[in-house]
Amino acid sequence: MTRRGGRTARLQSRAAAPVSRGPLDVDTLTHQRANIGAGRVALIACGALAREILAVNRANGAEHFALRCLPAILHNHPEQIAPAVEREISLAKSDGYEEIFILYADCGTGGALDEVCRRHDVARLPGPHCYAFFEGVEQQATRQEVTSFYLTDFLARQFDTFVTKPLGLAAHPELKDLYFGNYERLVYLAQTDDDGLTRKAESAAETLGLRFERRFTGYGDLATALSGL
Amino acid sequence: MADDEQDIILSELNDEELTLQMHDDLYDGLKDEIMEGVNILLERGWTPYDILTRTLVEGMGIVGIDFRDGILFVPEVLLAANAMKSGMSILKPLLIETGAPRLGRMVIGTVKGDIHDIGKNLVAMMMEGAGFEVTDLGINNAVENYLEAIERDQPDIVGMSALLTTTMPYMKVIIDTLVEKGIRDDYIVMVGGAPLNEEFGKAIGADAYCRDAAVAVETAKELIARRHNSVGS
Numbered sequence: 207m208t209r210r211g212g213r214t215a216r217l218q219s220r221a222a223a224p225v226s227r228g229p230l231d232v233d234t235l236t237h238q239r240a241n242i243g244a245g246r247v248a249l250i251a252c253g254a255l256a257r258e259i260l261a262v263n264r265a266n267g268a269e270h271f272a273l274r275c276l277p278a279i280l281h282n283h284p285e286q287i288a289p290a291v292e293r294e295i296s297l298a299k300s301d302g303y304e305e306i307f308i309l310y311a312d313c314g315t316g317g318a319l320d321e322v323c324r325r326h327d328v329a330r331l332p333g334p335h336c337y338a339f340f341e342g343v344e345q346q347a348t349r350q351e352v353t354s355f356y357l358t359d360f361l362a363r364q365f366d367t368f369v370t371k372p373l374g375l376a377a378h379p380e381l382k383d384l385y386f387g388n389y390e391r392l393v394y395l396a397q398t399d400d401d402g403l404t405r406k407a408e409s410a411a412e413t414l415g416l417r418f419e420r421r422f423t424g425y426g427d428l429a430t431a432l433s434g435l
Numbered sequence: 436m437a438d439d440e441q442d443i444i445l446s447e448l449n450d451e452e453l454t455l456q457m458h459d460d461l462y463d464g465l466k467d468e469i470m471e472g473v474n475i476l477l478e479r480g481w482t483p484y485d486i487l488t489r490t491l492v493e494g495m496g497i498v499g500i501d502f503r504d505g506i507l508f509v510p511e512v513l514l515a516a517n518a519m520k521s522g523m524s525i526l527k528p529l530l531i532e533t534g535a536p537r538l539g540r541m542v543i544g545t546v547k548g549d550i551h552d553i554g555k556n557l558v559a560m561m562m563e564g565a566g567f568e569v570t571d572l573g574i575n576n577a578v579e580n581y582l583e584a585i586e587r588d589q590p591d592i593v594g595m596s597a598l599l600t601t602t603m604p605y606m607k608v609i610i611d612t613l614v615e616k617g618i619r620d621d622y623i624v625m626v627g628g629a630p631l632n633e634e635f636g637k638a639i640g641a642d643a644y645c646r647d648a649a650v651a652v653e654t655a656k657e658l659i660a661r662r663h664n665s666v667g668s
Contacts, residue, residue, distance in 0.1 A: 209443040212459030213501060284630065316600045316630035334601050352548055352575065374510025381513055388550035388574055 251309035284314030464514025499649025543594035544572030551598035
């Protein structure tokens with residue numbers, strides 16, 4: 207008798223951790239913590255926003271920020287976000303930061319992140335997720351697009367890492383309809399004009415079998431929030 | 436899996452070996468092998484109910500535990516669920532014919548504004564496997580859909596699912612409506628979904644928050660038994 211497979215075989219086949227290629231590399235921002243800058247205000251942010259935050263700060267000539275990014279992949283386990291942010295707040299405080307701002311929306315934490323913010327008397331970005339604050343929280347709430355699947359610049363770059371691989375679509379394309387059968391459209395909320403990213407987002411829509419729409423948002427409420435700090 | 440490991444012939448295994456192999460095949464999402472195993476056990480005279488509970492439901496229990504513990508991930512659970520579904524497709528008509536025990540009736544749906552149904556579908560399938568009759572309302576359900584189904588099917592359990600933090604508050608709208616109509620206590624209300632937790636379930640007035648499909652089945656059985664006991668006492 208031979209074939210068993212199952213739990214024992216699966217536990218033996220788990221793979222290794224990724225390698226870092228500098229703090230702004232998308233794979234680094236996806237899987238690792240990254241510290242950029244040494245200003246007096248600590249920005250604790252999702253790694254998915256790092257490039258956009260730095261672009262806004264550059265445009266504003268703002269040099270008073272120390273950006274402390276947490277791995278963007280936490281979004282695939284939203285229950286880990288609030289504890290990770292809380293740990294980072296404690297670290298930032300122990301590093302001497304008195305002013306701290308949280309660059310996360312609720313991000314699927316179901317209010318847990320707000321609890322952390324209340325406990326530490328710090329504020330966060332408005333809205334339920336980054337799609338909302340890029341497009342404008344109020345504007346997006348009025349759209350009522352329940353059958354739209356969103357990508358941002360970061361997610362267009364990292365579509366395979368955040369969608370194809372964790373959902374097992376490369377190995378099991380037959381699962382596509384189970385995940386996306388109720389969606390009708392992929393909306394690419396573009397922060398920048400980048401033909402390469404638009405092509406990637408369009409190809410993601412094709413992979414998922416969804417209609418494609420590109421909507422330029424710029425940095426939306428993220429820019430407003432950073433400008434006020 | 437290496438080629439030399441695929442030489443197994445399911446029909447040559449004894450019942451115990453075959454049951455364990457079916458647990459592993461379910462774990463690995465092997466649809467055809469599960470269907471073959473079910474047919475072999477039927478030929479050996481197992482009742483459909485025994486096959487369902489001892490191979491499929493028990494096997495999915497292992498999958499549920501390993502999903503909870505972070506050993507298995509969503510795609511693997513879905514493949515396992517698909518394998519179970521293929522086994523169920525053989526057993527379901529036979530279960531009806533043989534009058535397998537029914538534990539109760541459930542109405543389940545994803546709430547208004549939410550189109551995510553993976554978790555809800557898993558719960559519906561596992562509940563059916565455990566012996567519940569399930570009415571699946573599908574996705575994006577307003578309170579009216581629940582009320583209509585409750586009146587029509589007279590369930591023991593009302594189940595609500597949501598994946599989004601923006602839609603989970605709608606569960607409270609449904610429970611509040613049941614309260615307003617004076618029928619809240621006629622039903623067991625169970626809620627689930629990735630952003631929910633026990634505290635939220637309590638805050639909106641549900642009877643139970645269920646972290647995953649396996650927990651939902653156990654909770655449903657326990658609450659139904661408790662209800663029967665309180666009626667009997």
